[in-house]
Each structure stands twice: as structure tokens, then as C-alpha cells.
Amino acid sequence: MPFRIGLSGLQAAAADLQVTGNNIANTATVGFKQSRAEFADVYAQAYGGISKTAIGSGVRLGATTQQFSQGNIEYTENSLDLAINGQGFFVLNDDGGRSYTRAGQFQVDRDGFVVNSNGQHLQVYPPNETGVTDTTFNTGTLDDLKLEFGDNAPAATESVDAAMNLVSDAMPPVDSKGAPITVIDVDDPNTFNYSTSVTVYDSLGTPRTMTLYYLKLGTGTGTVADPVKSTPGEWKVYAELDGLIPGKTPDASQTKNIFFDSNGNLDTTKTTGLPWKPKFDLATNYLPNNGATIGYVDTTKTPPVPTNEVSIDIADLTQYGTKYSVSDLSQDGFTTGRLTGFDVDQTGVVFARYSNGQSGILGKVALANFKNPQGLQQLGDNNWAETFAAGDPTFGDPGTSNLGLIQSGGLEAANVDLAEELVSLITAQRNYQANAQTISTADQITQTIINIR
Structure with missing residues (x-):
């Protein structure tokens, strides 16, 4: 014994x-x-x-x-290196079988799928709408994560936000006879008080420059008996695109009279037709004539019809003090974008980033957890398989319930x-x-x- x-x-x-x-x-x-x-x-x-x-x-x-x-998280320079900060396992698809891992060393195979070193596919919740950022996810199914390497399609400018201050005591420009000017000539800076430009895009992604010109209106003939005076709070604004063909007449909607109240705010009772929607006929009035359109699309018609009208929000224009300033001049269009990389945020959302500043959502990393992780069967290669002792897996979003967050560009040691x-x-x-x-x-x-x- x-x-x-x-x-x-x-x-x-x-x-x-x-x-x-x-x-x-x-x-x-x-x-x-x-x-x-x-x-x-x-x-x-x-x-x-x-x-x-x-x-x-x-x-x-x-x-x-x-x-x-929890193991320490060591940071790398690879955005597809993923670590779980907390509980949970990455879900892998191995030719129809399912396994689980904490090792987030992922890469891309020849077909664009995100895989580990064993060729097992990382599982994600697919987006309900691909290529956009304001989408939800189908959490009832798991798909292989596939990266898209194509260009990001352009989008025409539909709206422009303009926020600036016009000088309250600006003097109206006068002509050679001393009378106030009433028509803006973009080629003559003496016919307007201020101008500012923003780059907009047509439906093919061609950048075009839109310039807003502001003219302070006045009264009088310029004589001693009838001197020039400012019309209180009244301006004329003109929107123009570069490339206007000589001799072509701009659409009348490109010019608008605006009014300010005694507090320097836009007077919406006199300034009607907001938001302002100047029209630009790219097919006949502008070069390059590349067959593109601009502006928002009328979706009430079948099929939807491009309007060539750009909605300009001028509600934030003011007329304060003695200093001209531009606080915002932005638009919502963009040109064609080349893929520059991929990102994964802490909630597991996978983004494709493009050179035009846009991004598209490709999926959301799914995590699994078990009531008894110690009951999992070790498969080797950093993988586990579910067993009766471990209990049924529960799937969820990173950061929800008892699941941890995702750290992109990091690996769990x-x-x-x-x-x-x-x-x-x-x-x-x-x-x-x-x-x-x-x-x-x-x-x-x-x-x-x-x-x-």
C-alpha cells in the first residue's frame, strides 16, 4: 500500500x-x-x-x-486585432461548425472575409442597410464578416447650412452716378458687400464652387438733395456656381431679398420661402456638362426626379454690430471615396473608412457567453466548443448584459x-x-x- x-x-x-x-x-x-x-x-x-x-x-x-x-490588453497597430475587455467570446464559423475564442488575431483572406489563422470566419450581426452609418442590425442571425474594398459612391449636395453675420451699418455700394446698386455682378466686386464660397458636389462627385454674394440695399439718387441711405435690415443675396456659360441667364430663384428685424435676427415674416432653394440647371447652363445633376431628389414622383435645387438654410444669418464673420458654411455632398481602412468601435460596429470622409457599416461583432465557461471543451488553437456542462450559449452585443467591450488595435495577453x-x-x-x-x-x-x- x-x-x-x-x-x-x-x-x-x-x-x-x-x-x-x-x-x-x-x-x-x-x-x-x-x-x-x-x-x-x-x-x-x-x-x-x-x-x-x-x-x-x-x-x-x-x-x-x-x-x-481577464488578461492584460496589449496594443498593436492593426485595427483588425480585437480584444474583449470583460466577459464573452468571439464567435467563429468553421465550415458550418461553431467555435469560440478569446484570441482576436484576425486578418483578411483572399475573398475579403475576416478570419483567424485557422481560416475560421468571424461572426457578426449583419446591418439592415449596408453602406450607411444610420442603420440597425439583424440580431436574429449571424453572418461571416466580409470587408468591402470598392470605392464609395459620390452623393450630390442637397443642402447647405449658412451661418454668418452681416454688418448692420454697412453702406450700400453705389454706381458711377452715386446711386445705390441693385444688381449683383459677380465679376465686379464693387457691386456687392461680401462673398463667401463653399465646395459642393454634383451627382457624379465633381466638385463645384458655390459662392454666396451679399448686397446691402439702399435708397436715394446720390445727390446732395437725395443722399444714399441704407434700407434698414434689407439685403439681397445671390447664389452662383462656377462654370456658368457666358451669355446664359441664371435662374431667378438664385437671387433672394432677405430682411432682418431690429434685434438683428432674420425676419421670417418678410423673408418668405424658407429654406431658400436656388436652382442650377447643370444640363444647359454650366460647364462641365457631364450629365450630372445637383440638389435634392423629389421622391414624391415615380420614378424620383432630381430637382437641381439646393436647399440653403439661411435661418441663422444675423445682422449684428460692425464685423462681418462666417461661423458656419457646410454642405452634405461628397465626391467618390477610396477605401483608406477599417475601424471597429468599442460596441463592435465595423466601419469602412473612405478618403471622402465617409464611412459605411459592415456589421457588428457578436459575442457569446456561457453560464459555466469552465465546462467548455478545449479544441486547441485557442478555441473552445460548447458542451452540455457549459450550458447553452447566449449571444449579444458588446457592452450589453454581462458582455465586455471591444478594444480594436489590441490583443488580450x-x-x-x-x-x-x-x-x-x-x-x-x-x-x-x-x-x-x-x-x-x-x-x-x-x-x-x-x-x-
């Missing part, structure tokens, strides 16, 4: 050494979870035996359990404490030596008995 007890101790110490050695070997393995050897004592009980005089029969390996504590493992290595070695000594001592006792004459 002492031999059996010592032998069981040797086997247990050897198992402890193997578990510790495996932890040490995987110190640099991304997403690795350290294991712990758990032992149980052995008692051989016979029916009717007296437990208080029973002597143990040794030790056995009860279980080898993995410890799913192994949660192995190397110093602790080295101490465990020494302890296991001592245990092995001590159990070997038990066998040696038992051998000496046996030899003594044999030698009795």
Missing part, C-alpha cells in the same frame, strides 16, 4: 508539473487562459468499515480547470502570472521528490522485513 500511495503522489506531482509547464509554455499565447490542477484524496472504504481509523489510499487528479480571468508559475514549478518538484522518498522509505522497510531471519 505505501508503494501505491507514493506512486499516486508521483503521478499527481507529475500532472501538476505538466499543468504548470503548459501554462509557462503559453505565456505568449494570445487569449490563453491558465489552467489549475485540482486534486482529490483517495479512500478505499469497505462496507462496515470504521471511518475514524481509515487510512487514505493516496491522491488523484480531480480536474484540470481553466481560469477565465495570456492571463498567466509567470512568477506564480515558477513558484508552483518549485512546489511541484518538491512534491515529486517527497513522494519518491515515500517509495524509497517503503522499499527500505520492506527490505528490512525480508532480511529478518
Whole structure:
């Protein structure tokens, strides 16, 4: 019996050494979870035996359990390197099978799918509308994440936001006779007070410059008897695109009279027809004549019809003080965009970024969790498989319920404490030596008995 007890101790110490050695070997393995050897004592009980005089029969390996504590996140320069900060597992598709991992070393295969080093596809929730940023996700299904490498299509400018201050005591420009000017000539800076430009885009992505010209209106003939005076709060604004063909007449909607009240705010009772919608006929009045349109599309018609009208929001124009300033002049169109990269935010949303400043959503990384992660079956290659002991997987969005957040450009290091493992290595070695000594001592006792004459 002492031999059996010592032998069981040797086997247990050897198992402890193997578990510790495996932890040490995987110190640099991304997403690795350290294991712990758990032992149980052995008692051989016979029916009717007296437990208080029973002597143990040794030790056995009860279980080898993995410890799913959080590993440190190490940052990289690859946006497709993903780490989970908290609970959960990435979901992988392996030729129709499903496995789970904490290792987020992902890359792109020849077909554009995001895979790990084993060629297993990362699973995401597909967007309900592709290529846009204001979309929801179909959380009832999981799809392989596929990156799109094509160009981002252009979009015509539909609206312009203009916010600026016009000088309240600006003097009306006058002609050669001293009379106030009433018509803006874009080629003559003496016919307007201020101008400011913004780049807009037609439906083919061609950039065009839109300029807004402001003219302070006045009264009088310019004579001593009838001097020029400003018309209180009244301006004329003119919108023009570059490329107007000489001799072509701009649409009348491109000119508008605007009025300010005594507090310097736009008087919407006199300034009617807001938002202002000047029309630009690109097909006949402007070069290049590339067949493009501009402005918003009338969706009430079938099929939808381009209007060539750009909606200009001038509600934030003011007439304060003595300084002209532009606080905002923006538009919503953009040109063709080349793919510049991919990003994943902390909630798992995968974006494609383009050179035109736009981005499109490709999916949302799905995470899974289990009631008993220690019951998962280890598959190797940093993967686990679900089992009855682990319970059914629950899927969800990163950052919801008990699931962690996604860290893009980072990898979760192994949660192995190397110093602790080295101490465990020494302890296991001592245990092995001590159990070997038990066998040696038992051998000496046996030899003594044999030698009795």
C-alpha cells in the first residue's frame, strides 16, 4: 500500500508539473487562459468499515480547470486585432461548425472575409442597410464578416447650412452716378458687400464652387438733395456656381431679398420661402456638362426626379454690430471615396473608412457567453466548443448584459502570472521528490522485513 500511495503522489506531482509547464509554455499565447490542477484524496472504504481509523489510499487528479480571468490588453497597430475587455467570446464559423475564442488575431483572406489563422470566419450581426452609418442590425442571425474594398459612391449636395453675420451699418455700394446698386455682378466686386464660397458636389462627385454674394440695399439718387441711405435690415443675396456659360441667364430663384428685424435676427415674416432653394440647371447652363445633376431628389414622383435645387438654410444669418464673420458654411455632398481602412468601435460596429470622409457599416461583432465557461471543451488553437456542462450559449452585443467591450488595435495577453508559475514549478518538484522518498522509505522497510531471519 505505501508503494501505491507514493506512486499516486508521483503521478499527481507529475500532472501538476505538466499543468504548470503548459501554462509557462503559453505565456505568449494570445487569449490563453491558465489552467489549475485540482486534486482529490483517495479512500478505499469497505462496507462496515470504521471511518475514524481509515487510512487514505493516496491522491488523484480531480480536474484540470481553466481560469477565465481577464488578461492584460496589449496594443498593436492593426485595427483588425480585437480584444474583449470583460466577459464573452468571439464567435467563429468553421465550415458550418461553431467555435469560440478569446484570441482576436484576425486578418483578411483572399475573398475579403475576416478570419483567424485557422481560416475560421468571424461572426457578426449583419446591418439592415449596408453602406450607411444610420442603420440597425439583424440580431436574429449571424453572418461571416466580409470587408468591402470598392470605392464609395459620390452623393450630390442637397443642402447647405449658412451661418454668418452681416454688418448692420454697412453702406450700400453705389454706381458711377452715386446711386445705390441693385444688381449683383459677380465679376465686379464693387457691386456687392461680401462673398463667401463653399465646395459642393454634383451627382457624379465633381466638385463645384458655390459662392454666396451679399448686397446691402439702399435708397436715394446720390445727390446732395437725395443722399444714399441704407434700407434698414434689407439685403439681397445671390447664389452662383462656377462654370456658368457666358451669355446664359441664371435662374431667378438664385437671387433672394432677405430682411432682418431690429434685434438683428432674420425676419421670417418678410423673408418668405424658407429654406431658400436656388436652382442650377447643370444640363444647359454650366460647364462641365457631364450629365450630372445637383440638389435634392423629389421622391414624391415615380420614378424620383432630381430637382437641381439646393436647399440653403439661411435661418441663422444675423445682422449684428460692425464685423462681418462666417461661423458656419457646410454642405452634405461628397465626391467618390477610396477605401483608406477599417475601424471597429468599442460596441463592435465595423466601419469602412473612405478618403471622402465617409464611412459605411459592415456589421457588428457578436459575442457569446456561457453560464459555466469552465465546462467548455478545449479544441486547441485557442478555441473552445460548447458542451452540455457549459450550458447553452447566449449571444449579444458588446457592452450589453454581462458582455465586455471591444478594444480594436489590441490583443488580450495570456492571463498567466509567470512568477506564480515558477513558484508552483518549485512546489511541484518538491512534491515529486517527497513522494519518491515515500517509495524509497517503503522499499527500505520492506527490505528490512525480508532480511529478518
